[in-house]
Amino acid sequence: MVTRGFWSVHVLSVGLAATLGFGLAGCGGSGGPAGAGGDGSPRTGGNLRLGLGVDPVCLDPQQSGIADAINIERSIVDSLTAQDPKTNAIVPWLATSWQVSPDAAGFTFHLRSGVTFSDGSALTATTVRDNFDAVVRAGGRAPLAASYLAGYRGTDVIDPLTARVRFGQPNAQFLQATSTVSLGLLSSATLARPLADRCVSGIIGSGPFVLDSYVPRQSVTVHRRAGYRWGPATARHTGDAYLDKITYSIIPDGGVRAGALRSGQVGGVTALPVQDTSQVRQAGLTVARKIIPGVVACLSVNPFVSRPAIDDSSVRRAVVKAVNRAEVVGTVLSDDYKVATSILSASTPGYADLGASLAYDPAGARKLLDAAGWTAGPDGIRRRGGQRLTLAVAWTTNGGPDQEVLELIQQQLRQVGIELTLRQFVTGQAFPAMQRGIGDYAWGAGAFRTDPDILRAKIVLPGPVVPPAPGSPADRLNAALARQAATVDDAQRRKVVDEAQRLAVDAGITVPVYEIPAVVGLAKDVRGFAFTASANLFLYDTWLGNG
Template sequence: MSNQDVTADEGYRRFEEFLDEWSRRDFLRGMGAATAFTVFAAGGMELLAACGGGGGGGGQSSSGTPKKGGHVTEGWAFDIKTFNSMLSQDVYSNLCIGLCLDSLLTTKANGDLTSALASEVPKPSSDGLTYTFKLNKNMKWSDGTPLTSDDVLFTYNLIFAPEYQVVASPRRGDFTQHVATIKAPDPETFVVTTKEPFAPFLAQHAQYGILPKHVLGSLQPAAINTADFNSAPSVGSGPFKFVRWDKGAQVVFDRNPNYYRGSVLLDRFVYKVVPSTIAVGNQLKTGEIDVGQIDPSQVSSLQTETGFGITSFVVPNFQFVMMQLNPDKPAAQILGDKAVRQALVYALNREGMVKTANFGQGEVAKSVEPPTSWAANPNTKPAYSYDPSKANQMLDQAGWQKGSDGIRAKGGRKMQFTVQFAVGSPVLQSVAAIMQENWKAVGVGLTTKTIQFAQLVTLITDTRDFDMILVGFNFTQDPDQAQLFSSAGTRPGGFNGFDFKNDQVDKLLSQAATTVDQNKRKQLYSQYQDIMADQVPAPILYFLKNNYGVSKRVQGYGLGTFDQYGTRPWMKDVWVTDGK
């Protein structure tokens, strides 16, 4: 039993409290009381992995005279997994990595790239192939060791050099596909030459936390995967330095006195792991945390709180269903049929998911590209409305007939699946319940199963033994989606754990990535989006809107569409009015 399980009496007591937050009338009307309690008692999940730095606006203005000292505690319902930037596969790890390991570049809230370890954002050479990063002078690690281009070269060799192929990075496939050479000609210069013009390069690959060669460089390649540094980084280069990770409870950071950009105002930052996304809102109210992403169910009720403000913005994040397509897996014997996948999407009430499960904090996906992207096409074909009749018709035509138990079958195989997702958020638990109900109505059986977030990531990138996974993904400001949907992403450690392989998609993603002209790129991405709409290998349910609560004692918290995760360039100037 997990720590999310509750007894009936205690569960109903907590359920009554929960309904106060979730709007009793709307929630019960949408789901029914029995289903609602099941959703609550079982737990849920938030959103998965990111493939890079963070995309629009948001943020909190600063007022008053900045003070030095004090701390900020940010609450999340999910623990991190690693401090190794080249192994990281989730946004929560990226957030903590970004606090103690700076990258060459970082991203502003509006998606603009800006300098970090590099003194400026490099422009490609005249042939569009070479990027020359000039590092800031006299940078040091938190232990006083000089930080040079040798550290940068070492870091990128982990996803490039043949001798480091055993390093389980989700980034190697895309990086080696496009990059020809990397070198460090002098201590303050790092040069990357691509095989052809590669438009997403800076957004996709210049925002990884640089790792210390003097700590990790002597390890054998395989040892990088299990290095002590991955869970307790002994040195750093970011605004804060690591103090300790109490797994399942908190990650603690103190000010880095050697930070190359100058003195940080805060003494301490704490990433606190709380029991659920509902607990984030509750602890904002009690003052146990200063900052936290608010569960959609609580946004309305927390608007009147006086101790903190709420900042809201659209994000390039979506919730989607990975469908197993590896022909060696049992579920793929059913899901390998495109008509079946399309029928399953027609059977889903995604508008209901946004309104009921996500309390209106999002929008139904019309494409695989997020609405924050300049390449998004809202008119992709086919378009999927909620149409159970069409779903039934398509499944009938595909030869799947309903049996006496109401479940479809074909050739002795029943159409039933297990969908897995991580504990921690009632939102995805309710989404799974809607999926279960919608698919049951067209003769498809669905069992739901929750697991810990770290296990879910491993399931996607390593073991890959699943029928379906309900999860989220966060994109950079560039529309390239190769790390998730290209064949290269199916390699061990990659994000394409559902084994989607399509030659047309690979070709279009490659062509778009190697085309510099934005209008031409947009045309290629439009074709790509139509193919993805036709194939639906991992149906996008909806795109998200994020809401953060920020205590009024905290000033300068610059959260926005593209800078929530990874290196936060504004953290250096965050301060607290009470100095505590």
């Protein structure tokens, strides 16, 4: 076993891993199996109906980043490695073993033989090369996947089952990235399709389920693949999946979604609303929960704008102090949520406790604004040089409690003289609006990943349009985020990640609010459900007690 980059790397065969019992952790805040009805032998068959809070928009794992899209894709697409949700260890999946060069700029993967995609084509080292090359070519169309391949120089096909991935500099986060859905492997037939055609159909993976159909804003259906024999080392069984079929229904309204679960119309729901969790529990149904590793729910500076108010560091730092996180969690949310004490959730490797810097301090916020020349107007909103202190936040409807949270933050900021306006967009429209200059902040309801490099991919920084001034906090944050990805030494990387978190908070570039749980409601007959390490759905081991 080698230790590299906040996780333990197990280099062993899939068969040995299964023998040693690399299983999913227990439920209720961890990654493991959940379900009602006690123990029993898994049964094959049945159609699991799941209600999703958000339309996936695009089912191509290279292009998508929406949680519910990833939840679907994980059942269709396999990855080179898996990550144990209890230990964060990187364990075998499509790769049975691997070697990492001392400088973490070269990664050699030995592929499992006999793996095929659902169209019958074989997994080879050439397939690995073509997938990674395709991500790089996609560029901005695959922002998350492309960030994992920063500095990519190519993949060498050593032999049909050995691929060596090369980078121009150390890439400490890459091994963990190979466990993500974003770098899941697609068939050559899928890669040959234009990117625009891969969102709704044509996604062919090697996973335990096969995509049947996707009707945007309505439903997605998948069916069990016969002959599947290469599940991840984290799985609790081998062979075919238990479920015959999974039907994902798009139910944006949280109350309707929870009602569908209680009435038995669906067997499970994602993003179970805060106000419905107690009723679901009282009905004897299962509530599975896991705090999402990665970036917490936060406000982050829009990189496409430069305006006097948001450019003023005193204003940004005042916002950090004026947000009462405990009130947000205690009033709008529930005990399933946690007050953020950094931009990373506490379960994320490399997390630094910045609770003192995030303490609620409205007096301190007023003091900063007074010193910066922002004085209260007749309606309590501050002004400077005739300009009203108004900030706008762009946010996307995702079926969660975001509107209620933002409305409370709006009230909290008004108490110190800051006006916050809310600009709501449907899924997929917020980022283009930000590029057009709408919003001083973006509201982000988290970003899933069990590696601190998620900061580099998800923190919104000045840069694309408004380059940060040399030596400014944003410039130093950019540098720190790039440096941590290239730092091989584990202890040194932790120091750089710590520095990045402090810069993001102290300069007000991000305003962490709360840690987000993945909360899933399940019917009594749904068993063997589990979360992945990144809090996505893992349905390979799931079965229905009623057959």
